[in-house]
Amino acid sequence: MLGGEPPLAALYVVAFLVGAGEVLVDNAAQASVPHLAPVGPGGLDAANGRLLAAQTVTNNVIGAPLGAAAFAISMMLPFVFGALSLALCAVLLASLRTPLQTARTTSTTTGIWADVQDGMKALWTTPVLRRLALAGAGFNLCISGAYAVFVLLVVDVHGATPLVYGLMLGVGAVGGLFGSLLAGRVTRAIGRRRTLILATFAAAAGLLGMGLAPVLPLLALMHLVTTTCLVVWSVISQSIRQAVTPDHLLGRVVASFRMIAFAGIPIGAGLVGAVATATSVRSAFCSLASR
Numbered sequence: 001m002l003g004g005e006p007p008l009a010a011l012y013v014v015a016f017l018v019g020a021g022e023v024l025v026d027n028a029a030q031a032s033v034p035h036l037a038p039v040g041p042g043g044l045d046a047a048n049g050r051l052l053a054a055q056t057v058t059n060n061v062i063g064a065p066l067g068a069a070a071f072a073i074s075m076m077l078p079f080v081f082g083a084l085s086l087a088l089c090a091v092l093l094a095s096l097r098t099p100l101q102t103a104r105t106t107s108t109t110t111g112i113w114a115d116v117q118d119g120m121k122a123l124w125t126t127p128v129l130r131r132l133a134l135a136g137a138g139f140n141l142c143i144s145g146a147y148a149v150f151v152l153l154v155v156d157v158h159g160a161t162p163l164v165y166g167l168m169l170g171v172g173a174v175g176g177l178f179g180s181l182l183a184g185r186v187t188r189a190i191g192r193r194r195t196l197i198l199a200t201f202a203a204a205a206g207l208l209g210m211g212l213a214p215v216l217p218l219l220a221l222m223h224l225v226t227t228t229c230l231v232v233w234s235v236i237s238q239s240i241r242q243a244v245t246p247d248h249l250l251g252r253v254v255a256s257f258r259m260i261a262f263a264g265i266p267i268g269a270g271l272v273g274a275v276a277t278a279t280s281v282r283s284a285f286c287s288l289a290s291r
Contacts, residue, residue: 027258031251032100034242044239045192046184052231053180056173102247119252128244129257132237136261139200143230144265145272145284146207150223152281158216168220175224179231192236199236203229211285 033047070077123129154165187195206226213219245253276284 023255027251027254028100030238030242030254031247033238034247034250035098035100044242045187045235048235048238048242049180049183051180052235053177056176056180056231101251115252116256118249119254119256122245122249123253123256123260126244129241129253132240133257133260135196135200136233136237136257137264139203139230139233139264140261141264141268141271142207143203143226143268145268146210146226148269148272149276149281149284150210152276153210153285154216154219157281158219160216164216168223171220171223172227175227176231178224179228180235182228183232183235186232187236187239192240195236196233199229199232203233207285211282 029051030048033051034044036047067078067081070081123133150168151165154160154168155162160168183195186198190198203226206222206229209222210219210226213222241254241257242250272284275287
């Protein structure tokens with residue numbers, strides 16, 4: 001952009017590289033947490049919660065409005081700021097002295113495809129991980145489907161302005177922050193299994209409430225409940241993966257888990273879009289809650 005308007009193909013390449021890099025960073029970050037988390041009951045849950053809290057605050061609460069303000073000053077400014085921020089992140093990571101992975105006992109020259117097979121095999125042959133991945137796919141199907149038509153629910157059904165819709169997105173960010181901070185506390189009180197079950201039923205109630213809410217304040221409250229439960233579920237499932245997976249396989253298992261769980265996102269968006277078109281947006285939300 002510094003040299004003028006870039007060709008569209010260059011933007012596609014950059015978007016692909018940024019997306020691929022984000023996947024690598026996310027997987028590596030999750031696999032590194034056990035080496036940095038405090039030892040003791042709830043240590044992993046608290047550490048994962050803080051990690052998601054930092055991501056929520058920087059991405060949604062600070063990053064989005066800051067990027068918009070920078071773009072209003074100059075189209076190039078957000079990209080320069082982002083590049084400098086990533087460079088600073090690289091410096092901070094390089095300064096870490098704690099090993100983020102134990103020494104590998106097998107050859108590292110097996111190739112990417114062999115690594116993919118190892119990760120998927122380790123996940124699929126571990127019953128708790130297999131069930132959790134499939135449950136995650138179902139959870140993501142419902143949540144992503146709902147939020148694919150959320151803007152229609154807010155703007156078309158409730159007649160809200162774009163400003164109000166933006167405030168609703170802010171409510172979701174607050175819910176994500178609440179969930180990341182609550183996950184460790186709730187788990188210490190009732191255990192991981194009960195926390196996952198409670199979060200699932202509460203999220204279903206939230207989706208149903210969003211579909212039935214007669215006024216915007218109630219819709220905002222149900223939106224807050226749903227996003228809180230989503231992040232609680234994410235924190236606990238992440239901690240379980242880290243707790244039961246051998247360290248040398250953790251990165252590959254995380255990647256395999258996310259591939260299965262995230263498969264529900266496009267499926268949910270497509271299905272709910274079709275249901276909303278055939279019936280109504282409210283009906284789509286109510287049908288998701290029954291899942």
